[in-house]
Amino acid sequence: MDRAQALEGFDREVALVNTRARIAAAQLPRDTSVDGFCIDCEQPIEPARLVALRGTTSRCADCAVQFEQRARMAR
Ligand SMILES: [Zn+2]
Numbered sequence: 001m002d003r004a005q006a007l008e009g010f011d012r013e014v015a016l017v018n019t020r021a022r023i024a025a026a027q028l029p030r031d032t033s034v035d036g037f038c039i040d041c042e043q044p045i046e047p048a049r050l051v052a053l054r055g056t057t058s059r060c061a062d063c064a065v066q067f068e069q070r071a072r073m074a075r
Contacts, residue, residue, distance in 0.1 A: 024051060038063050 001009075024047045038045050040063035049061055059067055 020047075040067070 036045055036047075036050060037043065038060040039058045041060060043060055045057065045060045049057065057064060
């Protein structure tokens with residue numbers, strides 16, 4: 001594979017990712033403070049998780065579990 005072919009493949013990959021991101025964003029409600037990043041660890045939240053929870057989560061799966069455990073202990 002030469003350089004031009006490699007770049008073409010990369011462009012196609014980027015376009016595919018951008019399209020998926022647009023589709024995922026369109027499925028989320030507009031009036032949410034969630035920008036797709038965890039408020040605790042600032043890592044991107046899994047798109048499947050955002051879609052499943054309709055964009056109402058502001059934590060990734062790991063931090064949500066830890067947050068729930070802390071909340072339970074605080075009670
Ligand atoms: Zn997190």
